Amino acid sequence: MNEPYDAIVVGARCAGSPVAMLLARAGHRVLVVDRTALPADTVSTHYMQQYGLARLASWGLLDDVLATGATPITRMTISYDDAVISGFADPIDGITATLAPRRTALDPVLLRAAEQAGAEVRLGVTLRDLIVEDGVVRGVRLQTADGELVEERARVVVGADGSRSRVAEAVGAQTYEVVEPACFIYYSYWDAIPDTGFHSRIGLGQQQVGLWPTNDDRTLVAVMRTRDRYADFRRDVEKNFHEVLDQVVPDLAEQVRAGEQAERFTGIRYPDNYYRVSAGPGWALVGDAGYHKDPFTGKGISDAFTHAELLAGKIAEGLAGRPMGDVLAEYTAERDAGTKGAYAFTTMISDLDLTPQLQGLFRAVSGNEAATRQFLSMVGGGISGEEFFAPANVGQIMAAV
Numbered sequence: 001m002n003e004p005y006d007a008i009v010v011g012a013r014c015a016g017s018p019v020a021m022l023l024a025r026a027g028h029r030v031l032v033v034d035r036t037a038l039p040a041d042t043v044s045t046h047y048m049q050q051y052g053l054a055r056l057a058s059w060g061l062l063d064d065v066l067a068t069g070a071t072p073i074t075r076m077t078i079s080y081d082d083a084v085i086s087g088f089a090d091p092i093d094g095i096t097a098t099l100a101p102r103r104t105a106l107d108p109v110l111l112r113a114a115e116q117a118g119a120e121v122r123l124g125v126t127l128r129d130l131i132v133e134d135g136v137v138r139g140v141r142l143q144t145a146d147g148e149l150v151e152e153r154a155r156v157v158v159g160a161d162g163s164r165s166r167v168a169e170a171v172g173a174q175t176y177e178v179v180e181p182a183c184f185i186y187y188s189y190w191d192a193i194p195d196t197g198f199h200s201r202i203g204l205g206q207q208q209v210g211l212w213p214t215n216d217d218r219t220l221v222a223v224m225r226t227r228d229r230y231a232d233f234r235r236d237v238e239k240n241f242h243e244v245l246d247q248v249v250p251d252l253a254e255q256v257r258a259g260e261q262a263e264r265f266t267g268i269r270y271p272d273n274y275y276r277v278s279a280g281p282g283w284a285l286v287g288d289a290g291y292h293k294d295p296f297t298g299k300g301i302s303d304a305f306t307h308a309e310l311l312a313g314k315i316a317e318g319l320a321g322r323p324m325g326d327v328l329a330e331y332t333a334e335r336d337a338g339t340k341g342a343y344a345f346t347t348m349i350s351d352l353d354l355t356p357q358l359q360g361l362f363r364a365v366s367g368n369e370a371a372t373r374q375f376l377s378m379v380g381g382g383i384s385g386e387e388f389f390a391p392a393n394v395g396q397i398m399a400a401v
């Protein structure tokens with residue numbers, strides 16, 4: 001029997017690698033596994049908020065991500081009908097630009113950092129089941145790429161294995177506050193489009209276009225529509241994609257046509273929005289495994305970092321002697337309290353049909369420089385949704401029109 005690990009982390013991307021890295025840096029014995037032979041791409045439009053980049057900076061990894069050739073973004077344009085909010089947030093924890101690094105660039109930086117910190121990494125290794133004794137998770141049953149079954153034990157098993165989490169399934173973790181998904185997305189990458197910064201525009205007819213620079217001067221262009229249009233859209237993706245661009249962002253549509261599409265389209269109907277019970281005896285969930293929401297507000301990666309740090313800190317306290325059940329319960333309570341407002345906002349706005357009140361607020365923000373900075377600061381994670389949408393704050397913005 002192998003010596004038990006302090007922690008085994010299943011999934012080695014945005015949530016899993018930071019948990020493994022932070023625990024290993026704190027001197028703990030960590031195994032991190034992923035069934036994918038990373039590095040590999042995944043379905044994501046990978047725009048990162050300032051608060052997520054601040055986590056990378058504090059871990060000493062921001063320069064490594066910049067060195068992959070991700071283009072810094074210093075101008076954001078968010079628009080709906082005649083309301084155009086354009087500018088950039090004040091620095092958040094010293095972060096003055098955002099990035100949308102390709103996942104083939106970002107994820108390897110995270111995994112390398114975990115490995116350099118001393119975590120043992122096994123790729124191409126799939127979690128098949130958990131070892132559970134007297135109701136407590138004690139380890140994992142893994143299958144290697146050549147089919148061999150291996151058992152490993154640990155004080156705690158972390159499921160950082162995405163929205164279809166096998167760890168969640170094995171422990172029967174229930175979802176709560178579930179909201180049906182509203183939209184689907186198609187996106188691809190273009191060369192030779194001038195750097196226009198970050199654009200997100202909702203057009204009439206519940207359709208949205210997103211466009212931002214990524215790595216190597218390549219631009220991501222995305223179209224989002226409500227799910228009732230999915231079957232129709234799929235019949236001719238290329239024609240429908242450009243038709244939406246023409247309708248929603250005619251000026252940018254021309255630039256996209258003049259550019260060169262460098263990759264095939266990726267399309268997906270979004271999974272549910274949910275929280276999952278994210279801790280129990282000997283186990284915890286982090287990242288999309290425990291909390292997932294529509295990518296509209298671009299918080300998945302940044303939240304995965306924030307919650308990875310929160311969870312690693314709590315597990316370290318448990319390994320140092322506090323009851324593991326208590327620290328894991330604190331983790332989920334703090335995660336939920338810290339995301340409540342953002343979750344409500346994301347699920348409210350993600351059907352691309354703004355309430356008249358929100359339309360009025362957008363219009364008022366668009367003509368007001370201070371309110372624009374404040375709004376973009378909320379988007380970037382500098383202030384909370386609760387603070388921005390507080391009646392007194394909204395009243396002040398509306399009164400200035």
Ligand SMILES: Cc1cc2nc3c(=O)[nH]c(=O)nc-3n(C[C@H](O)[C@H](O)[C@H](O)COP(=O)(O)OP(=O)(O)OC[C@H]3O[C@@H](n4cnc5c(N)ncnc54)[C@H](O)[C@@H]3O)c2cc1C
Pocket residue numbers: 010011012013014015016033034035036042043044045046047048049125126127128160161162163165166185268286287288289295298299300301302304
């Ligand atoms: C279309 C789309 C666009 C998005 N755009 C953005 C955006 O612009 N900005 C943003 O911040 N977020 C975005 N997101 C969300 C973001 O991609 C996720 O929040 C983020 O990837 C979550 O990271 P994670 O590490 O929790 O999970 P994942 O990235 O899903 O990683 C899970 C890992 O677990 C591994 N795994 C799964 N099962 C097993 C198993 N049984 N055994 C071993 N390994 C396993 C997988 O191979 C995978 O590598 C988007 C998502 C989608 C779908």
